[in-house]
Amino acid sequence: MAVWIYDIYIHFVMHHNSEVRIGHSLNTQEKEFITRREQTVQECLKKLGIPCQDKVPKIALLGSGGGERAMLGLLGSLDGFKETGLLDCVLYLSGVSGSTWCMASLYQDSDWSTKLDSVREKIIDRLKGPAVSWSETFSKLKKYYKEKDIFSLTDVWAVLIVTSFVKESDQLLNASIYLSADPWVEITPYEAGYSLTGAFVDVSRFGSQFEEGSKKKDQPEVDMLYLQALCGSALADEQNIWEAIKDFFKNLFQRKEENLVEVWNEIPSSSIDDAGQILMDLVEMNLLTLKGKDTSDLDKTIRTNLLDGTLPSILVESEKRDYEDAGLLLNSPYISVLRQERDIDLIISLDFSDGDPFMTVKDIAKICKNQNIPFPKVIVPSGDIIMPQDFYVFEGYKKAPTVIHIPLFNTVNSDKVEEWRKKYSTFQLSYRADMIDPLLEVAGKNITNNKEKLMEEIRKIMKR
Template structure:
């Protein structure tokens, strides 16, 4: 009838479309329809529960929706049935290869969040059955290491002793010798001493760490509290020197932090340049924290890891080091430095063996971490590259001689996007309401207590997690003009695959990678990379303990850029840190878009609005021509007196928060003169002159803004004095 409402008419139309969709007899065609009509399916799911739509109209819609669900379930189960019941690994792998196209499409569809979860569940269930079958047959036919695994994953510290280490290593050898060809047998014999060393290290840690418990709540751990006390003794003199003020009292000293964004090698180079400028004007010594993300992590963690071993290593040395760590197209990720170095190959193989046999989750990030770790650390640490761990700088951080670095990732279990932080002292999340020591991050916990101590993660693993090129969300695959940059994506993947293929040629390392469920084909990587990151996985320390993921055995993590590109949450959300001044180093792509400037900062503003957390930057600031956000070397934001009065009254903030926003020098003429955009996010190949120009521009911007920086710190001191 003409009086029928628009929603009712829409429901009738959707019923017809879904009924037709449910008659599709080909899985590939049906999945393509699900992706194409995701919006309509979401509307249908919503209308099915809309009581304002008459039941005679809603019921047929619900029936049509259920028909689509039944058809998806029927077709995917039929398609994958042969794989889930394959009797041997050879047959199963042949089926996987034959059906690669369908598997990639199934995976891409099952993680497409715009499609109703109800329709994705049968895909996920069927896909996981195939994965489980692969893992079962790998364990049964290839590795056959159940006896060894029982030894290594036992929660009893008495199982692994000095007496049975030789037995364990011998068993590793027997398992590998029986499963691999002659070339691998020979290589394995050189790896055993490394495995022995790792297992011995685990034994040494068992007694030391077996009483470790999860810290429930967001209170700062004792090490960080002690760090803050010592750091204040250093920042006091530096703040007085920078501002010209004397005899500042403890309660007057502002806590100053830096926030280093993502943005690939551009972000790494720009942040290193900013650090040089900050050191030159005395800002670095006033700083307590450096929160970092992706490329910002690549700038920060390797620099401080090296400084922990060599206190004379400074920001200028770190910038100079970039001339060595950029790599040519012919040698992606400096991979030749691995394959030609027997010592490094042994370290990699031993780490892989130990992690796999101890039943730790292994994902693409383990492989990627080898590559990025080699590229960023090998010139600093040589043959000791693969022995570096994040908690190695713990002793140095306790001296408080440098700012405390905080790496970030996003937890994506159950499709949430919640921030996780890792410092030399602890790792954890407000969302999980729990933290553990960084040394035990990745070990097994149950009911808030450690049950099995696992080997420490190689630093490259976290550098890969914090900044994986495969962990970028879809917007990161847009170039500065906002168009899909297929050429850039393809080029990046091609370079990474070239490096991976060289790893695959190594007898032992390649043998392991080939036997794990890690997608390495270009087609699979390309398809998945466009849709969703390939995540890192570690054991969940909050398992059966506390928080919203206490039922999950593993934490799934990706580059925090999946949320937004500025790691502000550890500095703002974690109120216990009482940060007063934040220097935001924004090296994000598309930052100087005149229609929508500083897009990642705007995302952060909306994040804090949604969380109900006070933040001095407002959405209206982005339209204020006087501020000219994103186009000035430095913009300053703080709460007004009236805003602060309200925040104090409501108990939301004790002191003002000042944000100094430093956008990157996107107007560097040589970057665009030749039309090649060498400063693009996907470029990993910088010349020495380009490094010098980009880093120098960021360093110069700090010096240009010295007056603003000083005044912001002075104003913060005045605010704290008034509060006291």
């Protein structure tokens, strides 16, 4: 299966004979993938008693953001699709924020869809296992600093925050995994760029520097942890992020919380104190910079204590482009699958959001109306916002795709929707081991309970 995940701003300057592809057409490799995948879809539909001769329906499965709740929700949903026999009907799998954490874990095995059970168990075992050690954490942070021309907040977020959720620190990006960041930008297994303006580069050049359309400088291989952080920075405002990290450090280094005891014992208290002070100084320096205040004293201290006189100027001044979790703009990856060139017939929207479980589909309906993109009318009964059902269909018309919308917590799989929402919040530390299986089960039931309804909508698409 292909991965499409949204979230990254990249700037390209056009030039003759450039390495930037200009145009809205699909990449040649993507077209070849679609041809191969359509054969799989056709065989799957035949097994389900839905024969298709001329045109295979193009189905896109979307996973919204929502932190670890979204990560586990997507994993449980995919398990449900496998159980119903519908997994191979899907042409595109796409996600933002927390859903990308799941996708990144899946795509560490390029054949994951054919052996989902074993891949799923590996992920669950890891999430239930111990946290990444502090020695690994600091080693990773130092590695990012030494190897990158631009050492940014995303690196800190990756090592200190994302690691605590995904519980791995050094997975490299293999040939079939690609993630991205902002609704109008996408990264596929083949290329990355702006879907709105139609400017793309080969994905192998992702992270490199370009000038006038030609590659100027390579960057080290991008690893999965960094990409997960890029796709899942839960706070958009830079100062808010630094404040959050500052509070995180205060709690971490001043309290020996129960789930940190084993990790805490790995290194001497003196090392903890030193490391904590260095990191706190780094955070404080960024906050002062944002406020336009002098940071020279902190700069000197950090140079002396940790970085041997080579602190990057990026921390105090630089021309930069900021990255933001797409989930903060539109918490589901609709934009990419709605590209006219992809010609999607059916969108299955898995919503793992906090708050209004229909916000994503209502927001994209408004965006599509403003952008003249075909999209069905979205009308949701007011009472369903608080107590949603488990299956909604917004009928497509003319060139608009049909949209199936499935809220994670609903009155069908539970009579205590609000309790589930409070128990599985977005902004909390990684879920306890005993919280994981119930969440996977709830997500899976949303699919298995609706197998016949899903098949009926596919039949309607075939007739249309």
